[in-house]
Amino acid sequence: MAIEKIAIALTIGHPTIPDRIYLDHAATTPLRPEARAAMDDGFARWANPSSPHAEGRKVRAALEDARERVKAALGWDGEVIFTSGASEGAVLALGQAAAGARLVSAVEHDAIMQSAPTAERLAVRPDGALDLDILAEAVQRERPLVAVQHINSETGNQQDLPTIAAIVHEAGGLLLADCAQSAGKLKLPPCDMAIISAHKFGGPVGVGALLVRDYALLEPSGGQERGYRRGTENVPGVLGMAAALEACSEPYFDPAVLAALDQLASKVHSKGGVWLADNLSQATPYVSALSMPGMGASAQVMRFDMSGIAVSQGSACSSGTMKVSRVLEAMQLETAVAANTIRVSIGWPTTARELERFAETWAALA
Numbered sequence: 001m002a003i004e005k006i007a008i009a010l011t012i013g014h015p016t017i018p019d020r021i022y023l024d025h026a027a028t029t030p031l032r033p034e035a036r037a038a039m040d041d042g043f044a045r046w047a048n049p050s051s052p053h054a055e056g057r058k059v060r061a062a063l064e065d066a067r068e069r070v071k072a073a074l075g076w077d078g079e080v081i082f083t084s085g086a087s088e089g090a091v092l093a094l095g096q097a098a099a100g101a102r103l104v105s106a107v108e109h110d111a112i113m114q115s116a117p118t119a120e121r122l123a124v125r126p127d128g129a130l131d132l133d134i135l136a137e138a139v140q141r142e143r144p145l146v147a148v149q150h151i152n153s154e155t156g157n158q159q160d161l162p163t164i165a166a167i168v169h170e171a172g173g174l175l176l177a178d179c180a181q182s183a184g185k186l187k188l189p190p191c192d193m194a195i196i197s198a199h200k201f202g203g204p205v206g207v208g209a210l211l212v213r214d215y216a217l218l219e220p221s222g223g224q225e226r227g228y229r230r231g232t233e234n235v236p237g238v239l240g241m242a243a244a245l246e247a248c249s250e251p252y253f254d255p256a257v258l259a260a261l262d263q264l265a266s267k268v269h270s271k272g273g274v275w276l277a278d279n280l281s282q283a284t285p286y287v288s289a290l291s292m293p294g295m296g297a298s299a300q301v302m303r304f305d306m307s308g309i310a311v312s313q314g315s316a317c318s319s320g321t322m323k324v325s326r327v328l329e330a331m332q333l334e335t336a337v338a339a340n341t342i343r344v345s346i347g348w349p350t351t352a353r354e355l356e357r358f359a360e361t362w363a364a365l366a
Helices: 002-013 033-043 052-072 086-096 108-117 133-138 163-171 233-249 255-270 295-307 328-329 353-363
Strands: 079-083 102-105 120-122 145-150 176-179 194-199 208-212 287-291 339-346
Touching: 033 233, 052 079, 052 233, 079 086, 079 120, 086 108, 086 194, 086 208, 102 163, 108 163, 120 133, 145 163, 163 176, 176 353, 255 287, 255 353, 295 353
Parallel strands: 102 120, 102 145, 145 176, 176 194
Antiparallel strands: 079 208, 194 208, 287 339
């Protein structure tokens, strides 16, 4: 009965059910038209870029041009190894880095954790920031590799990577920055290697890159991409990724959208909810975690879906589980609050009206 009342309330004044609203852009964001056009061009270039004949050389030229475009769009002066996405980038970096002990923060994405299952986990503070005192002690070993997510995919917290990089480099270590959630939206942080994923900023699914300051940081494994990964390069995907990066503009989000987020935060506060950004060390606007009193996260996700709104319960790679988020546990968030926390993430097509409708729905449910 309660669900029916909410549904009726939401459709007052609408002759038909409203269009669905997508607020799960941290999982994946729609393909930009510029990327689609570039991919169409890439599909016409069907030859293998490693083939020595004229057709292969033509595709190789397009691939290398895209490599330079990706560097320019990101402001990266090192090397670029194209991958199938962030997960492969993590495997390459953590598995083949010419370094010693692997150290990862306790709030890293599952792709990082699974790529280095025996890595030492570094604690974070309740505000989500890496504990720098623990980091400074942990890096006192022979050339460690430290992996830290630039923007957390569940809370939106931004790590202080300039300070982290200084600590790691002073100890002679290497820093791997997981930039899957920040590439195209924020400037790349100082690091030795960085992971990017095209479908997070409007490029196609199934392509990404590992950025490295120097190829010498990795042990080659043979195959394509200068011998650092196996498999024929996804040329249409690479061209789409380059075009999507070039389409990213500053500011990435319309000020009206950011203002609507502030209004949403106020509505959450007015209903006794928790807006996690209030307690983060450095919140970013495009990934927000919010907790609704009295309703579990899984129930909320289903209720919003029934109301035509797509949100998530943490990272897409683990949101199908009934467990409380590992990230929120590492931040020592109160269990009752963590169990009721969902993630709302915006992307390049998000409008202020969509956020306003979500706020109305959230208030009705609360």
